[in-house]
Amino acid sequence: MPSNLIFKTAAELAALLEAKEVSSVELVRAFIARTKAVDGKVRAFNSFDEADALAQASASDARRAAGQARGALDGMPVGIKDVIAVAGQPLTASSRMLANFISPYDATVTRKLKDAGAIPWGRLNMDEFAMGSSTENSAFHPTCNPWDLGCVPGGSSGGAAAAIAAGEAPLALGSDTGGSIRQPAAFCSVVGLKPTYGLVSRYGLIAFASSLDQIGPLARTVEDAAMLLGTIAGHDPQDSTSFSTPIPDYRAELKRRRGPWKLGVPKEYFGTGLDAEVGGAVKAAIGFYREAGCEIREVSLPLAADYAIAVYYIIATAEASSNLARYDGVRYGHRSKEATDAIDLYFKSRAEGFGPEVKRRIILGTHVLSSGYHDAYYLRAQKVRTLIRNDFMRAFQEVDALLAPVSPTAAFKQGEKSSDPLAMYLSDIYTISLNLAGLPGISIPCGFTRGGLPIGLQIIGPPYEEAGLLAIAHAYEQGHDWHTRHPSL
Numbered sequence: 001m002p003s004n005l006i007f008k009t010a011a012e013l014a015a016l017l018e019a020k021e022v023s024s025v026e027l028v029r030a031f032i033a034r035t036k037a038v039d040g041k042v043r044a045f046n047s048f049d050e051a052d053a054l055a056q057a058s059a060s061d062a063r064r065a066a067g068q069a070r071g072a073l074d075g076m077p078v079g080i081k082d083v084i085a086v087a088g089q090p091l092t093a094s095s096r097m098l099a100n101f102i103s104p105y106d107a108t109v110t111r112k113l114k115d116a117g118a119i120p121w122g123r124l125n126m127d128e129f130a131m132g133s134s135t136e137n138s139a140f141h142p143t144c145n146p147w148d149l150g151c152v153p154g155g156s157s158g159g160a161a162a163a164i165a166a167g168e169a170p171l172a173l174g175s176d177t178g179g180s181i182r183q184p185a186a187f188c189s190v191v192g193l194k195p196t197y198g199l200v201s202r203y204g205l206i207a208f209a210s211s212l213d214q215i216g217p218l219a220r221t222v223e224d225a226a227m228l229l230g231t232i233a234g235h236d237p238q239d240s241t242s243f244s245t246p247i248p249d250y251r252a253e254l255k256r257r258r259g260p261w262k263l264g265v266p267k268e269y270f271g272t273g274l275d276a277e278v279g280g281a282v283k284a285a286i287g288f289y290r291e292a293g294c295e296i297r298e299v300s301l302p303l304a305a306d307y308a309i310a311v312y313y314i315i316a317t318a319e320a321s322s323n324l325a326r327y328d329g330v331r332y333g334h335r336s337k338e339a340t341d342a343i344d345l346y347f348k349s350r351a352e353g354f355g356p357e358v359k360r361r362i363i364l365g366t367h368v369l370s371s372g373y374h375d376a377y378y379l380r381a382q383k384v385r386t387l388i389r390n391d392f393m394r395a396f397q398e399v400d401a402l403l404a405p406v407s408p409t410a411a412f413k414q415g416e417k418s419s420d421p422l423a424m425y426l427s428d429i430y431t432i433s434l435n436l437a438g439l440p441g442i443s444i445p446c447g448f449t450r451g452g453l454p455i456g457l458q459i460i461g462p463p464y465e466e467a468g469l470l471a472i473a474h475a476y477e478q479g480h481d482w483h484t485r486h487p488s489l
């Protein structure tokens with residue numbers, strides 16, 4: 001069996017499985033052993049079910065032996081953010097509210113993974129109900145950044161990004177409402193893709209803000225992300241917001257699409273607030289594309305930069321207050337044992353079940369939807385949202401994609417922003433507008449700070465242009481070796 005399986009790309013592991021140089025059981029054992037060795041420090045996982053993963057791995061090996069392998073991902077472990085349902089496994093959203101909940105069914109993405117022979121591997125930590133940018137809002141424990149255990153891994157899909165960076169999983173699924181796949185990917189030096197709104201079914205994803213949420217892949221390389229995206233994308237009759245569009249073979253398209261491209265640089269994304277080292281690395285990446293023959297144009301997204309955060313925290317909290325109303329201790333979730341009557345039961349169950357950030361969002365969301373404020377806040381935010389989308393669509397008349405930072409800084413210290421919600425919210429200033437506009441975006445590693453912390457490049461595309469986005473990202477990755485570096489732990 002080849003050594004060092006844990007840092008191989010999913011494409012390399014798929015080739016080893018196919019050549020029968022490694023079995024799925026050996027592969028899953030390697031990730032279990034690694035997780036047991038390092039997760040005491042990284043804490044990327046809320047839980048994992050060793051016996052279940054090994055049983056699925058033997059079933060995969062049996063299929064392969066019988067010549068019935070289902071494709072490249074057959075036998076491949078895929079970490080799952082603890083907000084996506086896997087039948088028979090815990091589904092906690094890293095909340096006390098759902099601490100004892102076991103999912104009775106599979107999310108559509110989980111079913112698609114299983115149909116492809118992939119093995120859901122573990123429940124990955126996150127900010128409670130996906131609200132946060134550091135994974136410190138988990139009700140169970142924070143996750144640490146594998147590159148510097150004193151730093152946050154980003155969030156809310158911090159467990160997913162950290163697990164890949166630490167060699168605990170080759171691939172993972174996260175969810176992105178305002179940056180939760182791309183920002184942790186950038187902080188941990190992995191690839192993270194937020195698909196176009198509607199490309200991937202959200203059936204079985206615990207809802208945070210339904211007009212913004214998307215499930216997407218986290219991976220070691222662009223090619224691996226392409227493989228995973230191809231497996232989970234596509235129309236689903238169980239999600240009425242999922243779109244009917246042909247799904248290309250994203251992995252094959254990487255080879256077919258070679259540029260040169262016309263690439264836009266939004267000037268507002270390079271202003272004050274952007275850390276100099278992060279800005280420098282992103283500008284160097286832009287220089288790479290220029291030298292590769294791409295035409296680089298400055299574009300302007302005036303509203304996206306100025307209003308995205310404000311608009312997002314109205315719309316996202318409004319939708320969250322509605323989505324989280326079901327956790328009342330009666331229909332769902334933690335039920336207080338202290339209650340004296342029905343109203344008291346609602347109060348106490350929520351008071352005990354939800355953490356402070358979730359409560360803050362519910363209060364804010366209820367306020368912006370209340371009569372008297374609904375038109376002033378919620379309706380106005382929806383109008384500005386349309387204008388933000390128009391900004392992007394105007395830019396895409398001129399260019400194929402946009403190049404931008406992912407987050408204004410590299411990973412920050414644990415605790416540094418936890419008492420300042422506004423500072424925390426600002427870490428999504430470059431990612432949030434894509435969710436408001438429904439656009440796809442990918443974060444890829446583009447360097448390190450002098451202190452050794454990863455930096456990400458964000459590439460933003462027009463709706464349903466994931467194939468082009470992946471090809472542009474792949475071209476950069478081919479010319480750099482950031483993805484071959486691993487934290488020492």
Ligand code: GLN
Binds near residue numbers: 178179
């Ligand atoms: N950090 C943002 C928030 O706290 C985005 C989270 C997400 O994308 N789920 O809402």
